[in-house]
Structure formats: structure tokens, C-alpha cells
Amino acid sequence: MADFVIIGAGQCGARAAMALREQGFDGRITLVGEEPHLPYERPPLSKQHMLDSEGASPPFIAEATVFAERGITVITDDAAAQIDQKAQTVRLASGRTLAYDRLLLATGAAPRRLPAAEGLEHVFYLRTHDDAARLSARLSAGSHLAIIGAGFIGLELAASARNRGLEVTVIEALPRILMRAVPEAIAGKVQALHEGNGISILRGSGIERLTGGGNGVSLTLADGRVLNADMLVVGIGAQPRTELAAQAGLVIENGIAVDQTLQTSDPAIFAAGDCCSFPYDGRRIRLEAWRNAQDQGAHAAASMLGDTKPYEAVPWFWSDQFDWTLQIAGLADGSATVVRRDLGEDAFILFHLAENGRLISASGWGPGNRIAKDIRLAEMLIARHAAPDVTELASPTVNLKSLLPRG
Amino acid sequence: MSNWIKACEIDDVENEDVIRFDHAGRTFAVYRSPDDEFFATEGMCTHEKVHLADGLVMDHIIECPKHNGRFDYRTGAARGAPVCVNLRTYPVKVEDGAVYLGLE
Numbered sequence: 001m002a003d004f005v006i007i008g009a010g011q012c013g014a015r016a017a018m019a020l021r022e023q024g025f026d027g028r029i030t031l032v033g034e035e036p037h038l039p040y041e042r043p044p045l046s047k048q049h050m051l052d053s054e055g056a057s058p059p060f061i062a063e064a065t066v067f068a069e070r071g072i073t074v075i076t077d078d079a080a081a082q083i084d085q086k087a088q089t090v091r092l093a094s095g096r097t098l099a100y101d102r103l104l105l106a107t108g109a110a111p112r113r114l115p116a117a118e119g120l121e122h123v124f125y126l127r128t129h130d131d132a133a134r135l136s137a138r139l140s141a142g143s144h145l146a147i148i149g150a151g152f153i154g155l156e157l158a159a160s161a162r163n164r165g166l167e168v169t170v171i172e173a174l175p176r177i178l179m180r181a182v183p184e185a186i187a188g189k190v191q192a193l194h195e196g197n198g199i200s201i202l203r204g205s206g207i208e209r210l211t212g213g214g215n216g217v218s219l220t221l222a223d224g225r226v227l228n229a230d231m232l233v234v235g236i237g238a239q240p241r242t243e244l245a246a247q248a249g250l251v252i253e254n255g256i257a258v259d260q261t262l263q264t265s266d267p268a269i270f271a272a273g274d275c276c277s278f279p280y281d282g283r284r285i286r287l288e289a290w291r292n293a294q295d296q297g298a299h300a301a302a303s304m305l306g307d308t309k310p311y312e313a314v315p316w317f318w319s320d321q322f323d324w325t326l327q328i329a330g331l332a333d334g335s336a337t338v339v340r341r342d343l344g345e346d347a348f349i350l351f352h353l354a355e356n357g358r359l360i361s362a363s364g365w366g367p368g369n370r371i372a373k374d375i376r377l378a379e380m381l382i383a384r385h386a387a388p389d390v391t392e393l394a395s396p397t398v399n400l401k402s403l404l405p406r407g
Numbered sequence: 408m409s410n411w412i413k414a415c416e417i418d419d420v421e422n423e424d425v426i427r428f429d430h431a432g433r434t435f436a437v438y439r440s441p442d443d444e445f446f447a448t449e450g451m452c453t454h455e456k457v458h459l460a461d462g463l464v465m466d467h468i469i470e471c472p473k474h475n476g477r478f479d480y481r482t483g484a485a486r487g488a489p490v491c492v493n494l495r496t497y498p499v500k501v502e503d504g505a506v507y508l509g510l511e
Contacts, residue, residue: 015488044455062491291474294488318473369461372472376463401423401463 002027004304005090005098007080007244008106009033011041011290012273014061015297016104016304021070025305029072030098032090034079035128038064043290045132046153047320050139050160058129080107083248085266102268102304105245105256106297109238109274109288114148120212122231126153127238138231141165146219146229150177150201152319154235155190158199159322169200169227171219176203180237181317183332183350185340186365190321197322238288240275253277255286260310261303262296270304272296278311281360285331291316314382316375327371329379330361339393347371351378357387374400409498409509414447417504425469425480427460428508435497436460437506438480440467445499446480447508453485453492 004020006013009031017031033039040058049059067074079093083103090098111125124135139145145161147154150172158168170177178187191201206222210232217232240255251257251265255277262270262278273293277286292315299311318327335352342348347366354360362378364371377400381388384405392398414428420439427450428435434450436459452459452471461472469480476490483494498509 018488061489298488369457369472372461373463376470376472376475399421 002101003099004029004102004104005100006031006104006106007090008104008108008241008273008275009035009039009074009076010106010108010273010293011039011061012108012293012297012300013104013106014039015294016106016272016301017067017072018062018070019298019301020304021072023301023305025301027101029070030075031067031072032075032078032080032092032098034077034093035130036077037129038062038067038074038076040129041290042127045129046126046156047160049132050136050157051163052136056133080244083244083269085248085269088268100268102270104300104304105264105269105271105275106273106293106300107241107244107271107275108293109240111234112237112239114207114210114234114236116207116210117148117232117234120210120217120232121214122212122217122229124231124233126157126233126235135231135233139164139166143167143230144169144216144228145231145233146171146217146227147233147235148207148219149235149237150174150203151180151235151237152178152317154233155194155321156319157233157235158194159197159320162194162197162199163322168198169202169229170194171202171205171207171221171227173206174204177201181328182326183338183352183363185348185350186326186363189346189365190324190326193322193324238274240277240286242275245269245271245275253284257284260312261308262300262311263303270300272300280315281331285315287315287317289315289317312383314379316379324365324367325369325371326363326365327375328361328363329375330359330382332361332363335360337390339390341374341394341396343370343374343396345370349374349378351390351393353387353390359386359388359393377401377404380404409511411500411507412510414506414508417445417501417506420445420506423464423466425460425462425464427458430508430510434458435508436469436480437499437508438464438469440481445501445506447497447499448478448480448483448494449497452476452490453494454490459494 039061082091117123144167147170209220216230219227245256256271332352336355337353339351347370349364352361364375388403423441438446457473477486483496
């Protein structure tokens with residue numbers, strides 16, 4: 001009987017395990033996760049989950065019975081320690097050894113650490129349910145939370161903490177928030193929303209020094225200002241977990257390098273989700289996103305079963321900030337033209353087109369899910385390499401669906 | 408025995424689209440298919456509580472606006488991750504240019 005082993009029991013690993021069964025695999029599936037919990041979804045951790053009282057269960061992807069019914073063995077609280085490629089085995093931290101015919105690395109990413117914060121008390125990172133529970137227990141109304149890094153996690157957490165009645169200060173080293181992934185016009189709206197809700201955002205602010213004491217953390221900024229906070233969250237990005245793959249000699253290139261089928265440099269080993277870098281539109285990228293983890297998990301499952309079709313999904317991200325949502329399809333780098341479509345209620349979409357007229361990205365901002373339908377249609381246009389008319393894109397009365405080639 | 412409640416006029420829903428209908432503290436989604444048939448389901452996605460009426464209708468599929476969970480709105484059948492719980496559907500009739508939902 002064939003043995004398929006999946007290392008990493010997050011969104012990607014769990015989806016891959018389920019997808020193997022959905023695609024008819026009848027061998028053994030073993031899913032190994034280092035956390036004590038069954039697979040759960042991470043996106044709510046900084047959002048709704050952070051609003052609820054501590055002690056809530058993780059937002060599970062499926063109950064234990066679902067994995068059992070599908071014959072998926074889930075090993076929790078254990079990590080892969082070493083891959084033996086010749087013997088096709090993985091040794092776990094517990095000492096147990098698993099044989100594999102196909103191996104999937106879905107090891108995810110880990111928060112980037114801030115050296116200046118090492119060894120200090122009252123400093124938090126947010127990646128896991130247990131991280132969220134520890135932090136949530138400290139979010140008492142009236143206390144002061146400082147957050148270093150104005151990315152998706154930092155800002156979502158800022159909104160959640162503000163909703164729980166904390167004073168919140170976000171410190172960003174770059175000249176604007178959400179610099180890495182979000183167009184400036186939308187970042188400006190996000191910043192205004194946060195400030196309108198009483199969150200203080202300091203941009204272009206480097207950290208000179210951090211000191212800790214019994215009661216909290218003291219931050220000295222590059223301009224000499226001093227902030228005192230009861231606790232500090234560091235949200236300065238994530239790094240792919242590549243140690244295991246590197247040790248096995250697999251090719252690493254800003255993540256575990258995979259080809260279009262998500263196969264690594266060893267044909268028996270695949271990688272998917274936050275930990276891998278893959279070819280997209282003429283370059284190599286790595287994404288840290290729920291949808292990518294889920295789609296690549298399912299795709300890797302097909303590849304492990306011998307399918308050779310390329311992974312071509314358009315990158316897609318979302319973030320919730322208070323009652324507003326931001327969604328992005330595609331990647332905007334290399335865009336030549338920006339077209340704005342206003343949808344009312346202060347909701348709008350920015351379309352990015354390449355020099356040859358191809359739509360390459362769409363970013364939307366609006367209340368609730370106001371922009372979701374248009375972003376989804378934009379994603380389909382991007383996937384089909386469409387070069388839509390810019391006047392039609394800009395006109396909210398033109399249904400984007402009408403721009404799709406049908407048939 | 409169904410209790411027929413008027414949800415909307417036919418022209419309130421575009422072809423191959425969906426609108427939200429709230430009634431008696433509950434929320435529903437009313438669909439018009441590409442061949443101009445009407446259907447109704449419960450209004451919230453079974454994955455996370457999100458209004459399906461903000462989602463995209465393509466042929467006979469409604470996609471959740473949040474995470475692209477897919478359902479066949481004629482039967483309520485879940486059509487792929489992340490959704491695995493089917494949507495409840497409701498009988499629909501069209502009379503005198505209006506759409507009625509059969510609620511018990």
C-alpha cells in the first residue's frame with residue numbers, strides 16, 4: 001500500500017490530505033503537525049477570534065471524526081526532524097520514523113523575529129492559536145498595546161484590540177502602511193479608518209531601543225520619542241520554514257523551490273503553501289496567504305498522484321479591518337496603467353494593467369463584502385490574460401462579467 | 408404546508424445574479440439563473456457567516472464572497488473546499504411578475 005506523508009498540518013497540509021482522498025487515493029495518509037491541535041484556520045486569529053474571550057477552541061478545519069472517516073492519520077505535537085531521501089523516510093522529533101512514497105512539505109512560515117525584542121517580557125508574536133490565546137488573555141480594556149509593523153496582521157490585530165477598548169499605537173518603519181502589497185490610495189483609506197477609530201499610527205519610525213521591565217515595554221524611537229506600552233506585538237513579516245528541506249539538500253530559493261507542478265528538486269518530494277517559491281507569470285514568487293495555501297494543497301495532492309498540470313492560480317488575498325474589507329487579485333508590480341472604478345459607499349477598485357494592456361491586478365476596498373464580486377471577476381479576467389477596455393473597467397454600470405470571454 | 412412570502416419583483420434580480428431577502432429575522436438569497444429560472448437558499452454561507460448575496464453567480468453556482476466556497480444554488484449542494492455543509496434551499500414560485508418563497 002502506498003504511503004503518503006504530509007509535514008505541516010495547517011490549511012495547506014490539511015487540504016492536501018482531504019484532496020488526496022477526494023481524488024481517489026486509497027493508500028495511507030499521515031499528516032504531521034507540531035502544534036497540539038488538529039488543523040485549524042489561521043485567518044480568524046487576528047480578527048474575530050481575537051475579539052472573543054480567551055479559552056475559545058481553535059477555528060478547526062474539520063473535526064477529528066472527519067479525518068478518521070477518511071482514513072487520514074493526524075499526528076499532533078510532533079515535528080519532522082530529518083528526511084532520509086535514499087531510504088524515503090522521515091524521522092520525527094519523537095523518534096518515530098515514517099516511510100513515504102510521496103512526501104509533501106507544507107511547513108508554512110514563522111514570524112520574523114525582532115532581535116531587539118529578544119529576551120524581553122510582554123513581547124508577543126502571532127502565528128498560532130496558542131499565540132493568540134496568550135495575547136488575548138492580556139488584552140484588557142484601557143491598557144496600551146504597541147504593535148511594530150503595519151502589515152495585515154499588525155493592522156487587523158490593532159482593530160481587534162481597539163474594539164476591545166485598548167489604546168493602540170502602531171509603529172511602521174516604512175513611509176507608509178501596507179507598503180509591500182497594497183496600492184497607496186487604499187493604504188491611505190485603511191490608515192484613515194484606523195485613525196478615525198482612535199488608533200495611533202506612526203510611519204517612518206525606526207526603533208532605536210527596546211527595554212523591558214516588570215510592567216511593560218519601553219520603546220525609544222529613532223527620533224528620540226519614548227513610548228511606554230503594557231505589551232508589544234511584533235508583526236514584521238514571516239519567513240518560510242525551510243530548515244528541513246535545506247538539511248535534505250533540496251533547492252532553496254526564497255522558500256523551497258518547486259516547479260509548476262509543485263515538485264521540489266527531489267521527484268518524490270513536493271512543497272506547497274507559505275514555505276515554497278513557485279513560478280508565476282515569468283518569475284518566481286512566494287505567497288503567504290490562506291487561499292494560496294488551500295489551492296496549492298489541493299494541487300500538490302493531484303501532482304503527488306501523477307497529474308502534470310501546472311499550478312496557475314492567480315494570487316488572491318484579503319484582509320478585514322473593522323467592518324471594511326480589502327481584497328487583491330493578481331500582483332501589481334510592473335504595471336503601466338492604473339484605472340479606478342468607484343462603486344459608491346466609498347468602495348472602489350484599482351485595476352493595474354501591463355504595458356501591453358493585459359490586466360495583471362485588481363485591488364478593492366469597501367464596506368462589508370461590497371467589492372468581492374468585482375474582485376472575483378477581475379481574478380477571472382487576469383487568469384484569462386484579458387486586456388479589457390479601460391473605459392469599461394472604470395464604469396461601474398458595466399458589469400465586469402460582460403467582459404469575460406464566455407463559452 | 409408552505410407559507411408563500413413575496414421576496415421581490417422579477418426585475419429586481421438581474422439574469423445570472425442574486426439578491427438578499429430578509430424576512431422575520433432570517434436572511435435568504437434569491438437567484439435568477441441564466442435561463443431565467445428563480446431559486447432560493449438560506450442567505451449565509453455555511454463556512455463562515457457571510458451573506459451569499461454579495462457573491463458571484465456563474466451558471467448555476469454561487470460563490471461565497473469571502474472564501475470562494477461554491478454551492479449549486481438549485482440543490483444547495485456544496486461544491487468544494489472550504490465548504491462541506493450543504494445550503495438549505497426553499498421552494499420558489501413566480502406569479503404576476505413577483506417571486507415568492509415557500510417558508511414553513
